[in-house]
Ligand SMILES: Nc1ncnc2c1ncn2[C@@H]1O[C@H](COP(=O)(O)OP(=O)(O)OP(=O)(O)O)[C@@H](O)[C@H]1O
């Protein structure tokens with residue numbers, strides 16, 4: 001019986017003859033058997049040897065079989081326990097099963113009943129192990145998924161950062177140049193009054209450019225910080241400005257012409273600014289990816305039909321979306337991009353955020369004819 005080769009059994013019985021006979025019979029079938037003459041010794045043995053299966057007599061002086069069962073099920077819950085009861089002792093057998101014994105056999109024990117009970121105990125043990133492994137696997141998958149989500153966020157952060165570095169670099173070199181110029185002028189030894197007008201003019205530029213840098217940095221910080229959704233009144237034109245500020249350089253180097261058209265009457269909506277901004281950025285990043293040879297990006301915002309809410313539209317003149325892909329683009333991990341370029345979480349994130357805001361996201365697109373994504377937000381979003 002090769003399947004018994006790796007199973008260890010602890011046998012607890014106060015009668016030496018019974019232990020001897022059963023041990024022989026079990027060892028002949030390939031089991032590893034350890035025996036104990038009372039409950040306490042049996043439990044000690046179990047803690048040392050961690051057997052898969054315990055066979056315990058019920059009626060023993062001192063600690064009886066029911067107490068052995070209870071103790072083992074508490075401290076070593078994976079262990080299968082088979083109890084041996086006297087013939088006709090059906091109440092005890094039922095009590096044992098209620099306490100999660102895997103089976104009971106009646107004395108005098110026949111080999112047939114013993115091996116049948118063992119086989120059932122082994123099956124129970126194996127399926128429980130499988131279930132545990134499966135649960136562990138599921139947990140691992142959830143952890144992985146969370147990690148991928150976080151990685152994706154880091155990746156889009158990386159893409160943004162590349163754009164932001166350039167955004168900040170330009171004003172910084174401007175500031176540096178003006179400061180160097182002023183230092184050189186001062187070095188000529190003329191009185192400060194002499195340069196006053198020029199200095200005021202330069203300092204004005206320095207102030208403006210510094211403010212721009214600081215705006216970009218704080219914008220990036222708000223976007224990257226992991227926060228719970230916070231609902232506040234959101235000024236849509238401001239939000240679009242901030243998004244464009246983060247992405248402008250990327251549009252420039254991708255030869256994409258940007259048109260922003262925001263209706264002046266657009267009302268303030270309630271929502272989570274960071275999350276809504278993330279939607280706009282994800283849509284713009286997708287539009288950029290869809291126009292590798294340049295094109296036009298149009299961002300519009302205005303009232304939706306019936307003035308029931310606000311619509312923000314992001315339209316590109318890129319590759320468009322194949323009809324067969326359209327039903328899938330909002331699914332997590334759906335991406336047509338090369339490995340390393342897209343995880344397929346951008347649009348599913350947008351979908352989730354819009355849903356949480358009581359709004360929705362729509363798309364109109366055909367292969368070769370660009371794509372138009374529309375975010376619909378109810379006035380009382382969130
Ligand atoms: N503006 C668009 N033009 C053409 N196809 C698009 C556009 N936006 C999305 N798609 C298609 O939908 C797919 C899913 O987009 P989604 O933003 O969810 O993932 P991704 O851009 O591939 O990866 P990620 O956003 O995680 O970096 C894209 O791979 C692309 O095929």
Ligand SMILES: [Mg+2]
Pocket residue numbers: 282285286342345346347
């Ligand atoms: Mg994307």
